[in-house]
Amino acid sequence: MSPDPTTERYRFDRDTRVEKLADGEFAAALTDAWTTFTSHPNGGYVLGTALNALRQGLGQPDPLAVSAFFLRPAAPGPVTARTEVVREGRRTATGQVVLEQNGKEVLRATATYGDLAPDPAARVLTLDTPPDLPAPEDCPVPAEFASGPQGLSIADSVEYRYPARPGWLDGKKDGSPRAEFWMRFADGREPDVHALPSMVDFAPPAVLEIGEFTTITVELTVHVRARPAPGWLACRVFTKHVAGGLHEEDMEIWDSAGTLVAQCRQLAMLL
């Protein structure tokens, strides 16, 4: 791996770095800086590593739609990414990546890339509003988030700002599975289209507010809708339907200019 000042500077870029071994084959190493409640690396972070390999072979700059199936929990350590160009079209390029660890497939993602360069002539219709949040500096930082709870290293890599202290931190289980909050990388890395498919999975699950702490993602789809402006990201996460041991979780990310930049829905299983 040749040192690249861009990828050396920020943790997310260092930790999702891939080394090309052959056409369609890449090596990477998952780190322990993105672990969650499950003590496994966050699925969005794992996906970010896989996409970092996939996009090397695609002739379009921006991920438009990414769907990832999480097959086994990943662990910190070496992984292999195998990529396939499915179709290169005029406006879009589609590819697939399989991430393997210890010889077993942990994630399979398919993605269509395109060009999200701003087009002043394109029609814009926005029938929703960004989260209505106090300024980030006016949001208290729960001690649990500031210190990085035991085993929850993602809270060291990502900064969260909630308008009020989340009830689940105090053991409340009767809340609403919906939250709005600010988010950014802790080391000042600005958001971009390549980080968004990871960041949509960085929210503490909305179902924590109803006492469900062990949920694993089956499938996650993210649509990146615009290139984000620098600064804090305003996020909205919510679950409307829990049934049969499954729930969906929706996540929206709006940038500092008030533009919706990513929409995500995942299907998750309660254990």
Place this chain on the structure above:
Amino acid sequence: MSPDPTTERYRFDRDTRVEKLADGEFAAALTDAWTTFTSHPNGGYVLGTALNALRQGLGQPDPLAVSAFFLRPAAPGPVTARTEVVREGRRTATGQVVLEQNGKEVLRATATYGDLAPDPAARVLTLDTPPDLPAPEDCPVPAEFASGPQGLSIADSVEYRYPARPGWLDGKKDGSPRAEFWMRFADGREPDVHALPSMVDFAPPAVLEIGEFTTITVELTVHVRARPAPGWLACRVFTKHVAGGLHEEDMEIWDSAGTLVAQCRQLAMLL
């Protein structure tokens, strides 16, 4: 293909029938009974054919999450489905199917199957309500839907009932990209988990109401949330964000017992 009374009786089952050629390889023929505004077979119908092949090799009964990438428009005629079992787990089975026509890939779908048998012990939380619709028999049938508009053969295969005549039928372009309506198969086939991943794509696009008639699906994800009760399905379709020549479309299907049975979001491109 051995004649099967079940698959011979209803058009959807006949038209999505597959013949196994070898392990992981199936032949099928897309018909002209599901064409839409684009004069191509509806993407949901094409996906239904692909899933009919995929599920033959999976050890779980119900699709939970399906993501499909639409790579080229399909046409009526022969197709080949190539399937792969990605992982068979205890609670879920994941596979992938590639649908080819004239040697070119038209669709790639990944799906996780599981078991949606009702579990009385499972927690149920529903923070949304079904569409509030008059009874189907009190909904007028627009003449355009009753006769099956030229080239729009899906309107012969699927029955739609709207509480009021959609504005786009009269050339109005200033409506809200949101609709609630009833839907069922025209020949009396009851809904089931295998039809839902197709039916979530059967709605006339919500963006018709804002004058956008040429939209093609890039990616579609559907979560099947419950086995549907027999009868009419109450549907809600809406778009909230149009930007950069792209828009998402959400579709919910609720069964006759008032249960959410499918949630779908697609990313589509305006031409």
